[in-house]
Amino acid sequence: MRSKIVAGNWKMNKTLKETEALLTELSAKRPDTEAEIIVAPTFVNLATAVNNLESSVIQVAAQNMHFAENGAYTGEISADMLLGIGIDTVILGHSERRSLFGETDDFLSKKVDTAMAKNMRVIFCFGEELQERQADRHFAVVESQLKNALFHLDASAWQKIVLAYEPVWAIGTGETASPEQAQEMHAFIRKTIDEKYGASVAQNVTVLYGGSVKPNNAEEIFSKPDVDGGLIGGASLKADDFVEIIKAI
Ligand code: 13P
Numbered sequence: 001m002r003s004k005i006v007a008g009n010w011k012m013n014k015t016l017k018e019t020e021a022l023l024t025e026l027s028a029k030r031p032d033t034e035a036e037i038i039v040a041p042t043f044v045n046l047a048t049a050v051n052n053l054e055s056s057v058i059q060v061a062a063q064n065m066h067f068a069e070n071g072a073y074t075g076e077i078s079a080d081m082l083l084g085i086g087i088d089t090v091i092l093g094h095s096e097r098r099s100l101f102g103e104t105d106d107f108l109s110k111k112v113d114t115a116m117a118k119n120m121r122v123i124f125c126f127g128e129e130l131q132e133r134q135a136d137r138h139f140a141v142v143e144s145q146l147k148n149a150l151f152h153l154d155a156s157a158w159q160k161i162v163l164a165y166e167p168v169w170a171i172g173t174g175e176t177a178s179p180e181q182a183q184e185m186h187a188f189i190r191k192t193i194d195e196k197y198g199a200s201v202a203q204n205v206t207v208l209y210g211g212s213v214k215p216n217n218a219e220e221i222f223s224k225p226d227v228d229g230g231l232i233g234g235a236s237l238k239a240d241d242f243v244e245i246i247k248a249i
Contacts, residue, residue: 002204004035005162005229006246007123008236009063009091009210012042019045023052025239030058035229035249038123039236040091043077047085061089061123064097067110079118089121091231093149095168105148112149116157123162123231124150125210130169138167142185143192155197163189163207164231170211172233179220179227182209186226215244222249 014022019041030037040061041049049060066076082090092111097103108124115122126145128138142165150161165185170177177185186207194202209221210231221227229249235241 001159002206002228004033004249005038005206005208006035006242006249007038007061007091007164007208007229007231008040008242009094009231009233010039010041010237011063011096011233013237014041014045016045016048019049020052022237022239023049023058026058026242027053027056029239029243030056031243031247033246033249035246037246038089046082046087050086059089060087061091062087063091063094065090065092065111065115067107067114069114079114079120083118083120088119089123090115091123091125091164093125093145095125095127095166095171099168105145109149109152112153112161116153116160119160121160121162123164123208125164125166125231127166127168127170127211133167133169138185139188142189146189146192147196151196155201158193158197158201158205161205163205164210165189165207166210166231172212174212176212176214176217176221177209179217179224182221182227183224186224190226213245215241215248218245218248 038059038061040063062082065079066073070078093108112122128141132138132141167177189207190202206228208229208231209227213230213232214235232245
């Protein structure tokens, strides 16, 4: 079922103490909303975040995980480790994982399969780079990212998939896709899914926008019909900014 979501991807920010402080402030200032609110702190602070938010509607997600069940994967985190501390939502395919850590569509499809096998929810990120948009290849790039990593799934698996369109040129740059650009791409994403899975899957999948969403642009972006919320980086690190963005939905 399509839902409204505002998720904060904290990336490699916030120590334990800073995490606790931000969660306390967020809990205190959280506005009433029907939207889901999710935060994704770094791995070492996930268990603390889960405990801290035990009686809160704010949910906790992981920023990544490995596809293997367990074993010799130094530095990696498994699905069971996340589930074991009460986390069943994971961000996969972030552009920083793709560009800085070499994660390919093929590698990501294995992670998605593991998440599905473990009944986890995936926030799957994808989006074109600047030169791809300038070369008018953005639709083709997004289509291939979706097809390569997700289109082997059964229709039923899509209940566990949230999409996050994050044009790489808008991440951390202060340059946002215009609301029209976001809407145009989100409509294209739904059309692409419709062609493969039909209207029901396409209309029910939640599609978030990410890339320099701030308090001053969130409302206009979220007002677009095919934009169901946002995946927020920098602005999710300040309680007041994140709260303003939640209010915008
Ligand atoms: P910014 O909001 O800092 O541009 O980051 C977006 C992002 O990468 C969220 O995953």
